[in-house]
Amino acid sequence: MKFRTILIAAAALAAPIAAIAPAHADGGIFVGVNQGSIAVGGFDTVSYFQGDGVPVKGDARFTVQYMDAEWRFSSQANADAFKENPAAYAPQFGGHCAWAMSRGSLAPGDPQVYKLVDGKLYLNVNKQVQSMWLKDIPGFIAKANVAWKNIPTGQRFGD
Structure with missing residues (x-):
């Protein structure tokens, strides 16, 4: 499993x-x-x-x-x-999955798989991914913040 x-x-x-x-x-x-x-x-x-x-x-x-x-x-x-x-x-990382963003990837966030952390809304792509994200929320948020800034504007969409 x-x-x-x-x-x-x-x-x-x-x-x-x-x-x-x-x-x-x-x-x-x-x-x-x-x-x-x-x-x-x-x-x-x-x-x-x-x-x-x-x-x-x-x-x-x-x-x-x-x-x-x-x-x-x-x-x-x-x-x-x-x-x-x-x-x-507005959700963080443009509504993309916070865990995926911590790995430098863009994945759609599911609006029903979410967590509020320090007054901010974070979405995850699904419950399985969220279970991984919940293991180190502060660490994943820190990594995602850096990764979000490094996503090339052409991949952030709508340039």
């Missing part, structure tokens, strides 16, 4: 480049092909930081355009909070 988990993680990290649509180079927001230009799979990023921290889907009635992506929110109040300070609510 352990070998299968490793294979799943390797496959998850090997395939994502083909599944990524444009974002900005100055922090790039991952928007998957299946969601067009909708950021974070349509989830309300403010909702991660409220109440029990369980994200909710946004509603097309409450949208904000930010970094060439459409961000959806569950209420006008959440949309307004995001407009006031998008950096406070």
Whole structure:
């Protein structure tokens, strides 16, 4: 079973480049092909930081355009909070998987596989990868911060 988990993680990290649509180079927001230009799979990023921290889907009635992506929110109040300070609510590494980024790779973040750390939102590609990431969150974040700065702008998408 352990070998299968490793294979799943390797496959998850090997395939994502083909599944990524444009974002900005100055922090790039991952928007998957299946969601067009909708950021974070349509989830309300403010909702991660409220109440029990369980994200909710946004509603097309409450949208904000930010970094060439459409961000959806569950209420006008959440949309307004995001407009006031998008950096406070946007996921780190443009919504790419934090563990993959710690290894210098781009992989799509799953908006339902996440962790809030020191007031910041981090996504992982799947639960198997997240279980590895949880073993050394501070170490992986430090490595990912360095790797994110070193991703060539042409690979950060949307230059």
